[in-house]
Amino acid sequence: MKKIRNxxxxxGIILFFSCNPVEENLFEDxxxxxxxRALQDxxxxxxxxxxxxxxxxxxxxxxxxxxxNVLARFSxxxxxxxxxxxxxxxxxxxxxxxKQSAGPVLTFDTYNEIFHTFSDPNSSKSGLGSNGKxxxxxxxxxxxxxxxxxxxxKGKKTGNRIVMTPFQSGTGWGDYVEQLQEASDMMTxxxxxxxxxxxxxxxxxxxxxxxMTYTNEEGNEVTVTAPxxxxxxxxxxxxxxxxxxxxxxxxxYGKEGDNEYFTSVDGTDARLVAVFxxxxxxxxxxxxxxxxxxxxxxxxxxxxxTRVNGLDAxxxxxxxxxxxxxxxxxxxxxxxxxxxxxxxxxxxxFNYVLIDENKVNFTFAxxxxxxxxxxxxxxxxxxxxxxxxxxxxxxxxLTTDNEKDPSWILLTDDSNPDNTIRLYANQVIWPFxx
Amino acid sequence: MICMKNIKFLLLIVTATLLFWSCGExxxxxxxxxxDKEQAMTDFxxxxxxNYTVPYNIEFKYRFxxxxxxxxxxxxxxxxxKSQALAKLVKHLWIGVYDELLGKEFLAQYSPRIFxxxxxxxxxxxxxxxxxxxxGGLKVTLYNVNMIDVENPDIDQLNFWFFKTMHHEFAxxxxxxxxxxxxxxxxSATNYQSGSWVNIGDEExxxxxxxxxxxxxxxxxxxxxxxxVYITNTEDYWQSILEIAGDDGSAIIMQKxxxxxxxxxxxxxxxxxxxxxxxxRRSADVETMDLTTLD
Numbered sequence: 001m002k003k004i005r006n007x008x009x010x011x012g013i014i015l016f017f018s019c020n021p022v023e024e025n026l027f028e029d030x031x032x033x034x035x036x037r038a039l040q041d042x043x044x045x046x047x048x049x050x051x052x053x054x055x056x057x058x059x060x061x062x063x064x065x066x067x068x069n070v071l072a073r074f075s076x077x078x079x080x081x082x083x084x085x086x087x088x089x090x091x092x093x094x095x096x097x098x099k100q101s102a103g104p105v106l107t108f109d110t111y112n113e114i115f116h117t118f119s120d121p122n123s124s125k126s127g128l129g130s131n132g133k134x135x136x137x138x139x140x141x142x143x144x145x146x147x148x149x150x151x152x153x154k155g156k157k158t159g160n161r162i163v164m165t166p167f168q169s170g171t172g173w174g175d176y177v178e179q180l181q182e183a184s185d186m187m188t189x190x191x192x193x194x195x196x197x198x199x200x201x202x203x204x205x206x207x208x209x210x211x212m213t214y215t216n217e218e219g220n221e222v223t224v225t226a227p228x229x230x231x232x233x234x235x236x237x238x239x240x241x242x243x244x245x246x247x248x249x250x251x252x253y254g255k256e257g258d259n260e261y262f263t264s265v266d267g268t269d270a271r272l273v274a275v276f277x278x279x280x281x282x283x284x285x286x287x288x289x290x291x292x293x294x295x296x297x298x299x300x301x302x303x304x305x306t307r308v309n310g311l312d313a314x315x316x317x318x319x320x321x322x323x324x325x326x327x328x329x330x331x332x333x334x335x336x337x338x339x340x341x342x343x344x345x346x347x348x349x350f351n352y353v354l355i356d357e358n359k360v361n362f363t364f365a366x367x368x369x370x371x372x373x374x375x376x377x378x379x380x381x382x383x384x385x386x387x388x389x390x391x392x393x394x395x396x397x398l399t400t401d402n403e404k405d406p407s408w409i410l411l412t413d414d415s416n417p418d419n420t421i422r423l424y425a426n427q428v429i430w431p432f433x434x
Numbered sequence: 435m436i437c438m439k440n441i442k443f444l445l446l447i448v449t450a451t452l453l454f455w456s457c458g459e460x461x462x463x464x465x466x467x468x469x470d471k472e473q474a475m476t477d478f479x480x481x482x483x484x485n486y487t488v489p490y491n492i493e494f495k496y497r498f499x500x501x502x503x504x505x506x507x508x509x510x511x512x513x514x515x516k517s518q519a520l521a522k523l524v525k526h527l528w529i530g531v532y533d534e535l536l537g538k539e540f541l542a543q544y545s546p547r548i549f550x551x552x553x554x555x556x557x558x559x560x561x562x563x564x565x566x567x568x569x570g571g572l573k574v575t576l577y578n579v580n581m582i583d584v585e586n587p588d589i590d591q592l593n594f595w596f597f598k599t600m601h602h603e604f605a606x607x608x609x610x611x612x613x614x615x616x617x618x619x620x621x622s623a624t625n626y627q628s629g630s631w632v633n634i635g636d637e638e639x640x641x642x643x644x645x646x647x648x649x650x651x652x653x654x655x656x657x658x659x660x661x662x663v664y665i666t667n668t669e670d671y672w673q674s675i676l677e678i679a680g681d682d683g684s685a686i687i688m689q690k691x692x693x694x695x696x697x698x699x700x701x702x703x704x705x706x707x708x709x710x711x712x713x714x715r716r717s718a719d720v721e722t723m724d725l726t727t728l729d
Contacts, residue, residue: 077474094514095497109497111513111553111580121508121554132557133508140500156500341563 035100042104045146046074052173053151053164056229056236057083059118059137061158063238065128066208067229069180070115071173072164079108084230085126086114088178101142106153108139115139124429128207131343138162161238184230187253188405189260190282195271197244203272204285208235210272214243234262246270278357279398283409284331286425287324291434294408294422299387307432310380311337319343321384321431323350323423328369333385337375346370348385355395359414363393387419396421478518481728485525486549490542494521495550507564512553512579519584519725520551520576523592526719528600531712535704544607548573553580562632565595568603571610576600584725589717597717598666605658612701618693619653621686626652640679643686660687661694665710666717 027034046053052073059065071082079096086092094112099105108115118137123129129136138155141162145152151164169176192203194212201214210226224243228235234252241248248270251262262272277285292303311318321335332347349365349372364385368376375381388394396411406425413419428434475483478496486492496517498509512520532541546568555578556564567575576596583591625642627634631651634642644650649659664672676684698704 077476097497101500105500107498107500109499109511110517111511116510116553119508120510121557132559136508139498139511157505 039098039100039104042106042143042146043098045148045151046098046106047076048148049073049166051167052080054167055162055164057118057137057162058155058160058227058229058238059135059158060129061136061160062225063160063227064207064209065135066227067236067238068118068208069177069229071167071177072115079112081112081114082173082177083114084177084180084184085117088181089174090114091173098143104143104146105156106141106143127427127429179232180230183232183253187230187234187262189274189276190286190405191275191277192262192272193275194243195273196246196269199244201243210235210241212243217244234265243270274404276404278354279400279403279406279409280354280356280358280360282400282406283323283360283398283411283423284352284354287322287334287427288409288423288425289428290321290323290431291422291424291428292432293434294424295387296418296420298413298416298419299421302383302386303432306380306383310375310378310383314379315339316344316379318431320427320429322427323388326369330365330369332369332372333388335372335375335381335384337371337379344371344375346372346375348372348376348381350385350388358398359395360398360411361393361395362388364389387413387421390415390419394419477728478514478521482521486521489538490529490545491547492545493548494524495548496521498552499550507556508554509552509556509577510554510580512551515584515726516553516579516582517551518728519582519587520579520596522723522725522728523582523587523596523720524549524600526723527592527597527713527716528604530716531709534712535709536702544604544611546572546574546603546607550575551579552577554578566599566603568606571607574600574603582725587720587723587725589720592720593666593717597713598662601662601665601713602658605661606654608702609654609657609697614657614697614701615693618657618690621689621693622650622653622656626650626656628652637678640675640687641683643679643683643690645675645687656690657694660690661698661706664691664694664706665713668714 029037050073052071055070055072056067057070058067069084073080074096077095078093080091080093082088082091092112092114094108094115095110097107097109099107116139117126118135119139120126121132121134123131123134126135128134136158138157138160140156141153142156143151144154144161149165153162153164154160155162167173167176171179188205190205192205192210194201194203194210194214199214201212204211208228208230210228211223212226213221213223216222224241226241227238228251229238231250234250236250237248246264246268248264248266248268250265251272252265254261254263260274264270292300295303307318316337316339319336319338321333323333324331326332326334326347326349328347330347330349331352332349334345334347336343336345347369349367349369351363351365353361355361367373372381390413395414397414399410399412400406401408408422408424411421411423482494486494496512496514498511529541529545550573552575558564564577566577569575576599578595581591581595622643625644627650629651631647634644634647634650636647639645639647639650642650644656644659645663646659649656663675676687679687695706698706698709
């Protein structure tokens with residue numbers, strides 16, 4: 001009896017709880033209402049910044065190019081964009097949408113001449129990245145957080161974290177962008193020494209990334225890449241940089257006499273000191289692009305011969321050519337040739353000897369990589385490189401427009417003043433037309 | 435025993451009561467979870483609604499929607515002014531053609547339901563570029579919309595990028611709806627190249643009896659390439675490619691052409707030469723069209 005009573009009691013309890021008709025909802029409203037409200041709230045936040053937002057935009061999943069400042073003002077239907085990558089007084093309008101996916105997603109959904117420079121796969125738009133890829137930046141973003149103080153976005157393809165803060169500068173957009181461009185011109189260097197924890201680490205700059213190779217606490221050689229974005233006062237890093245136990249988030253530019261340097265804003269003991277390697281070192285440590293117009297009369301003759309009898313004959317056009325390190329790690333005359341929309345690339349290896357600070361001697365190594373040898377034999381590329389070695393080797397004297405940040409280097413053949421070659425720091429597409 | 439009975443009775447009552455409560459009705463939320471917030475319609479949206487959605491049940495998607503795009507490519511959205519120009523062009527050069535030939539009901543029934551615009555080309559890793567894609571007759575995606583010169587439209591470029599592509603994709607819809615005779619597949623049966631078509635040159639393709647290299651990939655592509663090349667080009671052009679094709683090539687091309695011609699006539703009551711006349715006449719109008727406005 002007792003047993004039965006116990007069971008009944010228990011059953012009663014179980015049934016009572018299991019059937020409790022008043023179920024507390026975890027959320028007050030249905031999911032659709034909450035989604036709609038989240039989108040509306042996000043929309044309200046985006047449109048609330050009257051002067052727009054300052055967006056710290058990093059394209060490319062590896063942040064290869066560093067970051068770029070973008071100004072964005074949202075209205076009900078449109079977004080207005082300005083950026084340091086465009087003329088300072090230019091703005092462009094396009095549309096945007098907020099939709100529900102895995103949380104609210106912000107899409108810049110019609111083409112904006114400024115904003116989509118980062119994502120246009122046609123690399124001639126930005127002049128960066130390979131054709132078909134471009135800078136590989138996002139224009140669709142997951143909204144991680146949206147408040148009046150800041151909006152944090154996550155690029156849908158790259159996963160990059162992109163922070164927007166309300167634009168609060170006392171100046172207008174145009175003045176601000178112009179100041180940024182001036183700051184970038186003043187504070188851009190090719191090489192630094194990083195003074196940290198009693199060590200001096202050499203730093204190379206690639207686009208807006210600091211590349212540092214050093215020996216860590218365990219005695220291993222490591223290379224770290226620290227992408228940054230330009231600010232009015234210095235560099236802000238994409239993520240904290242910790243080397244030998246010292247962490248830096250942001251650098252501030254300073255100048256004393258001829259010395260230019262950056263100190264840690266975080267109060268840590270770290271210092272980036274700008275150094276200027278000899279010009280011949282600058283030449284062989286970077287990629288320097290050819291343009292037909294940059295050749296002297298001697299070089300033009302040889303290049304014309306290749307164009308008419310080599311390239312035209314196979315229906316191709318030279319896409320780019322540069323002196324620099326090819327993907328096989330060797331120093332080379334590297335190129336890509338276009339057949340219709342297809343590109344074929346290769347390299348012809350060179351050996352170099354640096355003489356003093358501003359002379360270099362080149363010898364053709366008689367080897368190639370990729371399609372290098374094919375073009376050498378079948379498209380007369382031997383004529384393209386002849387001005388560099390003249391059959392055996394040649395010594396060139398180097399001059400430049402700006403010792404600190406050369407936009408070009410002029411090579412003058414010591415044995416023939418008509419043989420001059422001006423090489424450019426920025427990629428030159430279609431060198432025969434430029 | 436009485437006690438036992440009582441307990442059983444009690445148990446029954448308790449259970450019934452609890453079960454009864456558990457069946458209490460909850461009121462349903464009258465709001466659908468699929469209800470989207472209405473996006474404000476722009477002038478262009480209204481124009482599209484009047485010119486595409488209402489008469490033909492076509493959605494003209496000019497704003498980038500990731501669901502509609504291929505995530506393996508790096509793409510950029512279409513520019514608004516270029517999308518407007520293309521919307522006008524498609525209406526005149528494609529919709530107008532079939533309206534004129536067969537009446538509005540034809541496209542209302544057979545047209546792809548979605549036109550999806552992408553601003554950039556889609557680049558394949560081996561360097562080729564995708565002009566357009568069609569999925570099961572429902573959706574046609576047109577790439578490189580941003581190349582349209584709104585001020586000075588170039589009909590040859592437009593044909594290459596968009597209209598030949600649209601006629602090509604639409605021809606797929608036609609033959610998927612009503613099959614053509616399998617005799618067609620036999621004519622070049624041993625010559626189809628599958629993916630290796632990229633290695634075939636224009637002239638080589640013609641001499642093999644294909645109007646384009648892509649036509650040599652497989653018989654269905656062969657069929658729709660023949661149709662789309664024929665109707666988007668003049669008779670002079672057609673004769674010139676037959677000449678390049680030589681005796682053998684042109685004989686094969688003409689053998690296929692007659693099947694295409696018969697198929698269109700018997701299955702769809704379309705006279706292919708009349709279709710071409712309308713396409714070419716309307717193409718000539720492009721020079722005088724104002725693509726900067728919606729009127």
